[in-house]
Amino acid sequence: MKKLIFILAFLTTIVSAQDVADSLLKQGWNPSGVVGVNLSQIAFKDWTQGGTNALAYTLFSNFGVIYFDNPWKWRTYLKAAYGRTKLEDQGYRTTDNELYFESIVTRKIGWAVDPYFALTIRSAITKGFDYKSDPAVQIVDLFDPGYFTEALGFQYAHGELFSSRLGVAIQQTIADKFAASYTDDPETAELEKFKFDTGIESVSEVKYNFYDNMTYLSFLRLFSRFNSLDVWDVRWDNTIAAKVNNYITVNFNVVLVHEISQSRRTQFKEALNIGIVYSLF
Template sequence: MMRPLFILCALLLSVPSVFAQTVTEPDTVWRRSFAAGINLNQSAFSDNWKAGGISSIAFNTNLDARADYKRDKVSWDNAVQLQYGLIKNKDEEGRKSIDRIYLDTKYGYAFSSDWNTFVSANFLSQFTKGYEYDVDEDGTDRLISNFLSPGFLTFALGAEYKPNPYFSLRLSPFAPRFTFLADESVGENERYGVPEGKQVRTEWLAAMVQASYTRDIMANLNFKANYLSYINYKELEGKKIDHMLNATLAAKVNRYINVNLMANFVYDYDQDAAVQYNQSLGLGILYTLQGFSAR
């Protein structure tokens, strides 16, 4: 199942680049960015360390890439965001600290200086298995997620407000979503809204709101946030509206060293009645490219 994901990632980034080589008109503008980093954390304690503590090692990686095209009234925006991390405590097996796959592509046509009509598609899932640890007294771990379990594929049609390069708001009155539960073992413990006996849930009548903000708030300090709200017309209750927020604050120490704070918040009644969140803070290596050539 991993192969189709990497093919889709490659298409989102490489297809715009190939297309850019064939279009040379002066009114064609490409904005590209690529950032990839790894953060490491390590601690060690002797067996007689009286203050307490446990030896551990942890790392997390992230990749954030964009390829946005604009020519006259036509725009095509593509984004890939990948996050993965592990932590290993002494006398324990390695456990995930973060795991996220997000792909988004949008084709727009402007009807004013700030507004576009658009069609879009986005995909959300994770790379590897996720567990609820030490569920029973014997230390049993329970499988609760995996790649495409759940996986969310959402199509949207609507209007986008984009008054400047760093903020956009998408309003989609029609946004069908497909929720996948490919791993039957996960389905024994968590359904994620997928009906019993099925591997796909289809929500045809729904709306979606998306907002994104990316800006250098001061020298060498960048803030990035993406918000998504999903509303099923058949379940118009406040507690059944899904909310998702992803935010990153990155401080650049020098060309390659950075400190970053990442957080994800999810409210999805089909998964849990409470808000889910994860957060990570790390010092590591970050490699970035801005406005690079497609050739």
Template sequence: MLFLSFSAFSQDAKVDTSQLNGLREYPKKNVLPVRRPVLQIQPVQIPDSKLNLKVNYWRNWVSFGVNMNQASFSNNWKGGGVNSIAIGTTFNYKTDYTKDDINYVSEVILQYGKIKNKGQLQRKSSDRIYWDNKLGLKLSPSWNFFGSLNFESQFDRGFSYKTVNGVEEATTISRFMSPGYLTESLGFEYKPNKFFWLRIGTGTARQTFVLDRDLYKAFPKNYGVDTGKVFRNELAFQLVGSYERDVMENLTLKTRYTMFANYEKLRSIDQRLDLTLIAKVNRLVNVTVTGVALYDDDADVRIQASQTLALGLVYRFPN
């Protein structure tokens, strides 16, 4: 009965599908118009007084370092050795002002260190005061006209040592401002890049000071100053060159060369070469190797040389 009724319904019923045809059509594209916005950019003038902008033409770098070394041996240590302790400090400050064609650079280097070996008098491992100032006027991309003022001396007394009847004696041969050097120079500077520069000082004057009037008794050369006087002036030609660059990651090379040729005795030219290699272990720990070669016949007829190796803490700002 149910089956027959369903079959009858499916055969007799007619469904009007004409009303569904419109639903099958897709809407036409771009029915609604789209208007593109018109952008208008207009400059707005803002007075400088309202911006409150300031340009800082100064750049500064500061670093401070300290290193220590200590060694001790028992009385029955068969390898040999001597108990010792050493400490060294360094302070570097550099400032640079550059605006338009004017450049001013000032650099301060302070170094002092001592070492004490058992059974010996204490000795200095480093002692230097160095202050360099340069004002330059740009002439071309690589050349400047410059004027410079440089001062150099030491903090503490320096000694020569000898042993008399088994007792070590120290004799003073230098101290602060004995000697001290003040150098003024005018000339041209060649600076092709930020790593290297060379100053050619065609007009250079240097004053040598020995304020200790009795120093000649222990050191007859008296650093070129006549006996009984405290001052000597020289006119000379000078070359000063510097190269500083990161030769590889965490490894920096610094070199500085100075040549001073007195116009009165060009056969005797004072020269100094400073070389520093800095290996950065981490943000605070550095390994530093320094070497100095110096020739000045007013101090010694032979080349003077020094070398140090230090592991210590160094803090830089900005870091």
């Protein structure tokens, strides 16, 4: 596991390009917002080679705003995605179910790194199920569990291309119906619905335009608790987005998650989508 974390961090931090200065931001508010839908559909009639009718969709939105007032910068970001797939003989199944909010305040002090304070919130949007069971078993809901993390430390940024921050963090996990899986301490008789952790958090982000219409986005988060520094939570989210025109994009997304509070196994998700996108700002 230590080798895996080192490799991920190493690959994510190897970048080189010209700096994009904060001077490109206008004073005051700089909003951005995108909404869209990814679609996939296949249908058969009198098809002799077999097959099953299927429909898959994912609704997504990415909203962000940067408030810039040199030397202060406040960046807030909200990502939401909800997707379902319908197979002819199995009905609808939820395939994407994520809410992610992040707000970061930084101040330039003339050093290579800037002090920052960050707040992140993670949750499912609605009910999620384990479809390996028959019937399917619900395992998550909105803020059940929910993760709240506050971190204070230093951030290095290379324009829009690359940023990495490291800080001391506190993380609160809340749960209700699924507390036994996410917040309960098995060593006590009481069922705990709240868990409090302190530790170290590292977050690295890459945005690299390698063609006029193609962008690579990478997000790597590492978190380790002070009482178990040999165990790390890892989330590595990678997307290659190809813009066909102003409204059509092709996205290839790979997500790797290793978090033993959720599962002892490393989780992996891959998706290739054609999407309709509309920019609000």
